Amino acid sequence: MDKFPVVAQAGASQPNNIQQHEPSTQASAQGVASDFDVRMMQRCLELARRALGRTSPNPLVGSVVVQDGEIVGEGFHPRAGEPHAEVFALRAAGERARGATVYVNLEPCNHYGRTPPCSEGLIAAGVAKVVVGMVDPNPLVAGGGIARLRAAGVEVLVGVETAACEQLNEGFVHRILYKRPFGILKYAMTLDGKIATNSGHSAWVTNPSARGEVHQLRAGCDAVIVGGNTVRLDNPYLTSHQEGVNNPLRVVMSRQLDLPTDARLWDTAQAPTLVLTQVGANPEFQKFLQQKGVEVMELPSLTPDAVMSHLYDRGFCSVLWECGGTLAASAIAGGAVQKILAFIAPKIIGGSHAPTPVGDLGFDTMTQALLLERVRWRVVGSDCLVEGYLTAKNQ
Numbered sequence: 001m002d003k004f005p006v007v008a009q010a011g012a013s014q015p016n017n018i019q020q021h022e023p024s025t026q027a028s029a030q031g032v033a034s035d036f037d038v039r040m041m042q043r044c045l046e047l048a049r050r051a052l053g054r055t056s057p058n059p060l061v062g063s064v065v066v067q068d069g070e071i072v073g074e075g076f077h078p079r080a081g082e083p084h085a086e087v088f089a090l091r092a093a094g095e096r097a098r099g100a101t102v103y104v105n106l107e108p109c110n111h112y113g114r115t116p117p118c119s120e121g122l123i124a125a126g127v128a129k130v131v132v133g134m135v136d137p138n139p140l141v142a143g144g145g146i147a148r149l150r151a152a153g154v155e156v157l158v159g160v161e162t163a164a165c166e167q168l169n170e171g172f173v174h175r176i177l178y179k180r181p182f183g184i185l186k187y188a189m190t191l192d193g194k195i196a197t198n199s200g201h202s203a204w205v206t207n208p209s210a211r212g213e214v215h216q217l218r219a220g221c222d223a224v225i226v227g228g229n230t231v232r233l234d235n236p237y238l239t240s241h242q243e244g245v246n247n248p249l250r251v252v253m254s255r256q257l258d259l260p261t262d263a264r265l266w267d268t269a270q271a272p273t274l275v276l277t278q279v280g281a282n283p284e285f286q287k288f289l290q291q292k293g294v295e296v297m298e299l300p301s302l303t304p305d306a307v308m309s310h311l312y313d314r315g316f317c318s319v320l321w322e323c324g325g326t327l328a329a330s331a332i333a334g335g336a337v338q339k340i341l342a343f344i345a346p347k348i349i350g351g352s353h354a355p356t357p358v359g360d361l362g363f364d365t366m367t368q369a370l371l372l373e374r375v376r377w378r379v380v381g382s383d384c385l386v387e388g389y390l391t392a393k394n395q
Contacts, residue, residue, distance in 0.1 A: 033131070033160040040064050040071075040103040041133050041161040045168055047076040047085070048105055052220040053246030054079045057315040059136075059172040063089035063104040065097050065127075072096040080315070084109065086118040090125050098126035105133035105165045107158075110145040119148040129155040133165035137176045171222075171318030174338060180308050181222065181319040183336045185328055186214060187357040188343040188383075194354040195325070200233045206343045209381035214322075217341070219245045222316035223274075225307065227327040228254035237264050238322065239271050247271035248320065251311075253327065255302055257282035268293040276310070278302045304336035329359035332370070337390065340372060344384045 033041075047062025055061075055077055063085035065073035073096070075088025086104055090097050108118035108130065122130060130149055135158065136142060149156050166173065174182035188205040189195050196202035204211065218224055219240040230236065231252055238250045250265050250273045257277050265273045266289065275289055279298045286296045299306050304327075311319055321331050331337050342357070363369065372388030379385075 033157065036069070037103070037131055037157070037160050040066060041105060041131065041165070043071075043074075044085075044103050044105040044133065045161070045164055047074055048168060050076050051078050053222065053248065056080065056171075056222050056317040057175065059106055059169045059317075061085040061104060061106045063102060065089045065093040065100050065102050067093070067096045067100040072100065084118050087121060090121060093125075099128045101129040101131060102127050103131045103160075105161075106169065107132050107134065107136040107141055107143070108145040108149070109136065109138075109141050110148045117145070117148075119145040122149060123152045123154065127154060129157070131157045131160055133160055134158075134162050134169075137173050139176075170339075175312065175317045179312060180336075181311050181316045182338055183308065183319050183321060183331065184217070184221070184339045184341060185321045185331065185337045186217060186341040186343075187322075187328065188214075188345065189357050190345055190347040190349050192348045192350060193356050194349050194351060195357050196233070196355050197349055198351040198354050200355070202234060205347070206345050206383050207381040210343045210345075210383045210385070213380055213385065214343075215239075215241045218248050218320060221248045221318045221320040222314075223249040223251050223311055224320040224322055225251045225253060225327075225331075227323045228252065228256075228259055229324050229326075230322070231259050231263050231265060235260070235264055236322075249274055249316075251276060251307070253277075253302060253307060253323075255281060257285045259285065261288065266292045266294055276302060276307055304331040304334040308336045325356050325359035327359075328357060329361050332358065332390070333361060339389050340387070342386045343380070344386065346382055 043064050044062035047064070048060040051060055058077060058080045060077070061084060062076040063074070064071055073089045073091070073093025075085050075092060077083070077085045086102065086108055089102065093100060102122060108122060110117045110119045132146065136145065146156050146158060171182035174180065187195060188210065190205060195205065218238065219242060224238050226236065226238065239247045247270060250271055252259070252265060252273065252275045254275060255278050257275070272295065274295045274297065276297055276299055279300060281298070289296050297310070299310065308319065321328060321337060323331070371391045373391045375386065375388035377384060377386055
């Protein structure tokens with residue numbers, strides 16, 4: 001069996017609350033946003049979402065060019081290494097970009113990376129005004145793009161639909177600030193707090209609509225993590241179940257590699273799989289996995305923090321934990337989880353030994369309970385989705 005002991009919370013290396021930064025207040029807005037500005041920024045977000053799960057380590061960005069109240073160019077950043085959203089939007093606008101207003105949900109960059117700085121491209125195109133959703137938290141930008149535009153005589157309005165812009169790129173923001181991917185723990189439980197029956201049977205706790213939400217959630221993440229028990233008991237696919245959208249890297253944490261040979265995760269035709277294990281574990285099974293096209297990596301310390309450090313090095317922004325209670329508790333205690341998505345189904349199955357979503361955290365009193373902030377409740381079919389962020393107090 002795979003054991004992932006809970007580590008002391010004091011060992012967590014970064015806060016769970018990504019909202020401790022205040023990028024949107026670093027540059028005050030000059031002027032007041034109109035209803036039209038809000039609609040255009042919402043359009044930028046729609047465009048940005050077309051690249052969900054594909055841009056890491058870069059952010060999701062969309063851009064719109066408007067001339068005389070008419071959209072004359074649109075674009076979004078498709079993936080790292082390709083031009084940024086503003087470049088595509090300016091290309092589409094052509095000469096009509098001169099004197100136009102450009103909308104973009106994230107501050108235009110002002111440094112040379114894989115591509116030239118967008119601030120210079122906007123200036124060269126002769127745009128009159130740029131409306132920015134949020135300031136880029138990246139120290140290489142962090143207001144520099146806005147300052148460059150203003151120095152060139154371009155009017156800049158900052159802070160339109162900022163909350164929505166920050167939420168869309170919360171993974172990118174967390175990666176920049178804390179040098180770790182943003183961790184999301186998702187689980188589905190019954191009304192009495194069970195994720196499976198006493199026998200381990202768990203298909204299905206939630207309704208089809210809720211499962212569709214999970215598929216969309218996976219599409220927006222770079223990786224999805226499970227433990228060995230989930231592979232043995234549920235035999236999941238862990239894909240987005242949608243044509244033409246992103247399938248995350250499927251990650252299995254297993255210390256002993258006592259895993260079934262017929263697991264669906266070993267079929268890598270549709271999505272890649274990475275198995276992380278401890279040094280020297282089950283060499284024969286490692287060879288079997290590699291022959292199936294599964295990537296296998298030994299880590300000196302197979303902990304959630306070590307795994308998130310490795311995924312950061314791979315350039316990931318958002319990681320989804322879809323594991324059982326033991327590994328979930330370890331991930332929470334180790335600071336690898338910042339956001340919780342809990343689906344609650346109106347079902348009761350009972351069972352004194354039926355598994356629960358989060359294992360032992362070592363708490364003895366209710367005052368030790370972990371608190372969520374910015375909590376939202378939403379009905380999905382017949383189920384309820386509770387979404388919130390672990391507070392800084394939890395650290």
